[in-house]
Amino acid sequence: MPTVDPLLKAEAISKSFGSGDSLVKVFESVDLTVLPGDFVAIMGPSGCGKSTLLHLLAGLDDPDSGVVAVEGRSWQGRSLEERARMRGETIGFVFQFHHLLPELSVEENVALPLLLAGWKEERALGEARECLDRVGMMPRHSAFPRTLSGGERQRTALARAVVRKPRLLLCDEPTGSLDAAHAAEVFELLTVVARERAGAVVVVTHDRAWARRCATMLHLAAGGLNPSVEDGPPGAPYGNPGPSGSR
Amino acid sequence: MALALLAGFQGHIRERLIAETPHLTVRPEGRGEFLPADGLEEKISQLPGVLRVTPFVRGRVWVTQSSRSTPADAIGREGLSGIVMDPPLAGALALLPGVEVTLVSSRTRLSPLGPVPIVLSLPLSGIVPPVTSRRKPELELPIAEARRLMALPLDAASGYEIRMKDPRDPSRMAEEIRLCAGRGVSVSTWEDSNRPLVAALKLEKIVLFTTISLIVIVAGLNLAAITAVLAATRAGDAAVLAVLGAPPSTVGRVFLAAGVLLGLAGTAGGAVFGTTLAHVLDRFRLIPLPTRLYSIDHVPFRLEPADLAAVVVLSCVWSVLVALGPSRAVARMNTVEVLRANG
Numbered sequence: 001m002p003t004v005d006p007l008l009k010a011e012a013i014s015k016s017f018g019s020g021d022s023l024v025k026v027f028e029s030v031d032l033t034v035l036p037g038d039f040v041a042i043m044g045p046s047g048c049g050k051s052t053l054l055h056l057l058a059g060l061d062d063p064d065s066g067v068v069a070v071e072g073r074s075w076q077g078r079s080l081e082e083r084a085r086m087r088g089e090t091i092g093f094v095f096q097f098h099h100l101l102p103e104l105s106v107e108e109n110v111a112l113p114l115l116l117a118g119w120k121e122e123r124a125l126g127e128a129r130e131c132l133d134r135v136g137m138m139p140r141h142s143a144f145p146r147t148l149s150g151g152e153r154q155r156t157a158l159a160r161a162v163v164r165k166p167r168l169l170l171c172d173e174p175t176g177s178l179d180a181a182h183a184a185e186v187f188e189l190l191t192v193v194a195r196e197r198a199g200a201v202v203v204v205t206h207d208r209a210w211a212r213r214c215a216t217m218l219h220l221a222a223g224g225l226n227p228s229v230e231d232g233p234p235g236a237p238y239g240n241p242g243p244s245g246s247r
Numbered sequence: 248m249a250l251a252l253l254a255g256f257q258g259h260i261r262e263r264l265i266a267e268t269p270h271l272t273v274r275p276e277g278r279g280e281f282l283p284a285d286g287l288e289e290k291i292s293q294l295p296g297v298l299r300v301t302p303f304v305r306g307r308v309w310v311t312q313s314s315r316s317t318p319a320d321a322i323g324r325e326g327l328s329g330i331v332m333d334p335p336l337a338g339a340l341a342l343l344p345g346v347e348v349t350l351v352s353s354r355t356r357l358s359p360l361g362p363v364p365i366v367l368s369l370p371l372s373g374i375v376p377p378v379t380s381r382r383k384p385e386l387e388l389p390i391a392e393a394r395r396l397m398a399l400p401l402d403a404a405s406g407y408e409i410r411m412k413d414p415r416d417p418s419r420m421a422e423e424i425r426l427c428a429g430r431g432v433s434v435s436t437w438e439d440s441n442r443p444l445v446a447a448l449k450l451e452k453i454v455l456f457t458t459i460s461l462i463v464i465v466a467g468l469n470l471a472a473i474t475a476v477l478a479a480t481r482a483g484d485a486a487v488l489a490v491l492g493a494p495p496s497t498v499g500r501v502f503l504a505a506g507v508l509l510g511l512a513g514t515a516g517g518a519v520f521g522t523t524l525a526h527v528l529d530r531f532r533l534i535p536l537p538t539r540l541y542s543i544d545h546v547p548f549r550l551e552p553a554d555l556a557a558v559v560v561l562s563c564v565w566s567v568l569v570a571l572g573p574s575r576a577v578a579r580m581n582t583v584e585v586l587r588a589n590g
Contacts, residue, residue, distance in 0.1 A: 061583045081494040088492015099487045
């Protein structure tokens, strides 16, 4: 069986905040390997450090110990400029709150990562419209975020995250601000669009039902990142099943 | 606006100085007067840029009327029919136009009784205030009478007054005349003759420009505050840009551009508003002045392109400088902390 290089590898990473008496250990010795095609759900109680873990994986923050590498390249020791370039090339990010720029239209928001990467405006807008079409936002492409519903904003944010066809899509509770109906709609879109335009997906979620449908379901606690006891339900898993999934 | 106002008034004063004082004055050095045999008047007249050369005769006299008398500088010029004197001089002697005034020269003529002062009586034809302040009272009289009073030969002159076609840069022409006249001649410009006033005008401009610079700097600090607030309130958006792959330098440039654009917009708005207002106020003479008190009937505004350019450049440069701080702070922000703070 051919060996597949991991897309993302986190080894023994630990993170704490504060110092001295006020030191708070968020988690210790977290290992995570994500292969191309993986669809990983990370669950855990509030405050266990799920978002912090995503920040470390995206190279936005440094762990106290351990190493995080994307496509074999570690974040550590790189300048902020290098990290930004690497992140733009390989990672898409969906926030709990859409974080769309209010002055830009829907299509301009989606085209923003491409414009930051130096694409010509016309070409970037063309690609953005293609993405908006996939998430069903094309009819509202010229609208501004303030006129969109919560679900529409999150669909736009999803389109923005995948517009550069990232090898790794990181989602931080992407439906946390939505009602159940809109959350289901966005999750379905996420799975479809991610399969088409992203290499692998790591989702932090509280939605147990949706997490159970992912190929890999992990549980983050102070002790580290462990497979959930509910991992790998038969039926309709997203992403690589079984042994090639995340550990 | 302030510089246009100052330039308007200074321009008016300069125009009056240029109109009412000789642009250049040529005097002999080491001798009493120029004579026609010198040919200097003709030489100067032929220089390019010279409009007119007129001789004058200058000397000290006593002005007497009834039992009163006072010393004065007298200057004889062409084209006069009587005596014209300053109001202070006329006031000191209680003179009114039309009265006969007696002038007693410091020079003497030889009489059977020995040397006697040269005395001349002429009607007072006018009392005219001087353009600039003088240390001593002065009166003007016809040049022929002045020659008699000063015991000068016919056609002799104490000096020449020169009017130029373009009097804005008299120093160059003064140098040409020095070269043309050779040794024994001194040349002074209208700026030399009014040196205290010209220096005061320059100083006034420097002071006003310094004041305006301070105003621009204070306004710039306000811009810095606005940019800092903008950076603080939009830090979440900056963090999103960073997550999307924008390097810190790009994020910083976005905020620098925002600050600079604010500054440029303010500068452009101020320049257009000030220019338009100055033009309208001057064109339609909207701010009148009492002519009893001032030599001009309205407040003049004159926009000098150099003044406008200096203020605009200062404002633009300052806008960039003050926007640098907040934009650098945004570029150096901790993205994770901002993301946490913004949910």
